[in-house]
Amino acid sequence: MAKRRVLLVDDEVTVLLTMKAVLEISGFDVDTAASAREGKSKIKLHEYQMVITDMRMESDAAGREVIQAARTAAYHPAVALLTAFPVADEDWQEMGADKMLVKPMQTSILLHQLEKLLEAHAAKLQRLSSAAAPKTPVPARKSAAKRLATKKIPVKKPAPKKAVAKKAVAKKAVAKKAVAKKAVAKKAVVKKAVVKKAVAKKTAPKAAKKIAKKATKKAAKKTKR
Numbered sequence: 001m002a003k004r005r006v007l008l009v010d011d012e013v014t015v016l017l018t019m020k021a022v023l024e025i026s027g028f029d030v031d032t033a034a035s036a037r038e039g040k041s042k043i044k045l046h047e048y049q050m051v052i053t054d055m056r057m058e059s060d061a062a063g064r065e066v067i068q069a070a071r072t073a074a075y076h077p078a079v080a081l082l083t084a085f086p087v088a089d090e091d092w093q094e095m096g097a098d099k100m101l102v103k104p105m106q107t108s109i110l111l112h113q114l115e116k117l118l119e120a121h122a123a124k125l126q127r128l129s130s131a132a133a134p135k136t137p138v139p140a141r142k143s144a145a146k147r148l149a150t151k152k153i154p155v156k157k158p159a160p161k162k163a164v165a166k167k168a169v170a171k172k173a174v175a176k177k178a179v180a181k182k183a184v185a186k187k188a189v190v191k192k193a194v195v196k197k198a199v200a201k202k203t204a205p206k207a208a209k210k211i212a213k214k215a216t217k218k219a220a221k222k223t224k225r
Contacts, residue, residue: 009039
């Protein structure tokens with residue numbers, strides 16, 4: 001596991017050396033700066049997971065300058081304000097610090113607070129990264145009309161030529177059969193008419209004779225009278 005890099009900024013050499021030794025024993029890679037100017041320069045030239053700075057150094061606002069430099073760094077380090085003169089929470093938060101450390105502090109407490117600070121800062125960066133990531137657009141549901149328009153309609157394949165020819169032959173045979181049936185019916189009608197005519201022709205003389213005979217009898221009766 002790579003060591004986490006920390007920058008200590010303080011104009012008291014004793015504080016620098018003591019904290020440097022404590023942090024290095026705990027597995028940190030520690031860099032130091034004895035002024036705000038030096039601290040700001042190192043923030044620009046290197047990358048750190050955390051910057052710890054004193055408040056009052058070459059000026060009362062020196063710590064604020066270091067915090068602002070850390071806040072504008074592209075790698076976004078965690079920032080802790082180390083001071084012997086505690087300030088109100090809203091003041092150090094307004095400066096941009098993530099945590100205020102009051103010196104002197106027991107080693108175990110200091111290390112515990114630094115670990116918590118790094119964990120909280122990592123979680124914060126993760127949230128910011130997730131929020132900044134472009135969201136995958138959810139595909140809009142198609143309307144019923146659009147779904148119908150884009151729905152694939154099965155295309156009927158043309159029947160094979162052989163099947164078409166077979167169908168045509170069958171159709172022609174049916175038509176031929178109908179014509180033959182019609183001709184047979186017509187022939188039967190004609191035959192019936194001829195028979196009827198022949199019957200009528202055969203029975204006509206008999207009817208005429210019968211009528212003549214009846215007329216003769218009638219005339220004979222009139223004569224007798």
